[in-house]
Amino acid sequence: MRKIGIPEIEDIALGAALLGAGGGGDPYVGKLIAIGAVQECGPVTILDPDEVPDDALVVPIAMMGAPTVLCEKAIGGEEYKTLYETVSAFYGKPIYAFMPIEAGGVNSMLPIAAAARLGLPLVDCDGMGRAFPELQMVTFTIGGGSATPMAMVDEKGNSCIFRTVTNKWTEEMARAVTMACGGSVSVSLYAMEGRFMKEYGVHGIVTRSETLGSAIRKVKEVSDKTPEEAFLEITEGYKLFQGKICDVLRDVRNGFNFGKVLLDGIGDDKGRSAYVEFQNENLTAVVDGKLLATTPDLICLVDIETFIPVPTDALKYGKRVMVVGLKCFPLWRTEAGLKLVGPRYFGVDTDYIPLEERCKGGC
């Protein structure tokens, strides 16, 4: 158990934006929401998963929809209270703690805001260890957990609770409501008991985000390495490419940010070209026609000077970025994991080959 305030939030936002793998929303917007709540209601208690009783009700909090929309259609602040009341009433017992469902610039931040506003602790655990675009894409699905009863609320005060026969049906129904409400809503889903969270969750994700964020911020202070070497070491990342963004194709539809970013090589990669395709999160990285990384491994674009992650929302012509691959949480590499989030699910016609094998002998 420890308390986090504004400095920790800054680091968590930065680290989580990297783990967002291009998705998870703009950390600046997320940070403002979390900092606003902490300034108003005080610091938030972070619990280690093992500190949560087995039968306690733990509820993930997130936003659903296109992160791009959240910049203009913000969170009101009353949403978490409505979610708390709706879920508590449904289960007939109070919520013990909130938790994040994924790591990302926005969805790592909103649970902090919710915890601050309701005076509840936040568990250091999520269901992805990164960000993914659809809501059945969590380790809890592999464990047989149900996304529903799922509560949704918009900034106007409209709310609903779903119960569905599969998590894929939750996605279908919730996505439809998200679109009807203007493209982004606040949700609670996969409400679970402490014991299930401990068995299937990605432990330590808040702390990992904070550590990464802090290290990225200090990457130029490491004396015996270049900043790039230091960055790759702390993230355990594989450098896939470095280049200048020469085109960005975007298509916001069905509540997702679809697109493709094209890169012209610079430095060691001069004369080569690459592209990264995304559906909220980056899905594939292709260099000179060769596939170097696919989902569920993390494909992250970071600024070549500051190593600050560049989410898909912020991709712009002329920006110089490094494309980095990070290994995903081991459960995603199992057959059940790949069925949920492997390349074929996203329409990429290739088997999953782990990042480190694709990159063997140099990327």
Added chain:
Amino acid sequence: MRKIGIPEIEDIALGAALLGAGGGGDPYVGKLIAIGAVQECGPVTILDPDEVPDDALVVPIAMMGAPTVLCEKAIGGEEYKTLYETVSAFYGKPIYAFMPIEAGGVNSMLPIAAAARLGLPLVDCDGMGRAFPELQMVTFTIGGGSATPMAMVDEKGNSCIFRTVTNKWTEEMARAVTMACGGSVSVSLYAMEGRFMKEYGVHGIVTRSETLGSAIRKVKEVSDKTPEEAFLEITEGYKLFQGKICDVLRDVRNGFNFGKVLLDGIGDDKGRSAYVEFQNENLTAVVDGKLLATTPDLICLVDIETFIPVPTDALKYGKRVMVVGLKCFPLWRTEAGLKLVGPRYFGVDTDYIPLEERCKGGC
């Protein structure tokens, strides 16, 4: 209080199909669902509104979506139990009786099926006195009633409850879920106390449907009148046109059946032409370029020989029909009523003029 069985259901289905004003779905499909439930679970008790205690919980039951879809994607039978449990749990008290929300081939029948399956009475009252395509279009909206908490369930077992800030938002969100679930779902909405139902409901709608249905069936037995005269007398209808369907334009989108039916005059109307536009229900009737009737008055197409109503789903090239106008429930002609269901709401650029004035001096 009285009991209804299969013969009454046949008459109610026929009369309600007329009051459906082209919408409300195929009475054949609706009838099968109601008869199936009554055969399995026994006859249904019909209550006069005044027999319902003021504080009793009365819950309308309906299907939402494109009636065309219901012919292929039917009702499972478990839906009403789920709706009952969901709504009872939400209010913390049992449902006293079901009621229809509108008159129509399907939505007059499903509450009978629900009442039979749950062993509850059905109140002889609805919220339209006809059918309308959107869910805020009920007399209860005029009375300040809320559509939510609204429960929805599909035949697969997916369910949800909404609470929204306005009834228009309920429509938006519920329509989105209806589409996600394949275009038709079972719903309960405008759950209300007995006293509110008595004040704003359209009393006697089940009995009116039954009386009309029975009379249509016997229209050729009236000795001193032609069948057409008898039909117009019992329905208090205005004959607007008679013709042969020469084209039907259809467009199933956003969960509605949109369209237009074109007619070439026959008999007295030979040489003239007409068209009727619809959004689930018939919206306007235009004869030789002159608007003769608009929503909220009822525009009904009936077979020229049998006087059986022809819902928009069943419109076919070559069919000979009479276009009849019926006066709507008085509350719809008030300013508040016309704001909800007047021609301008549906994009028809005309003021509402009552049917009987438009037809003065002959249609």
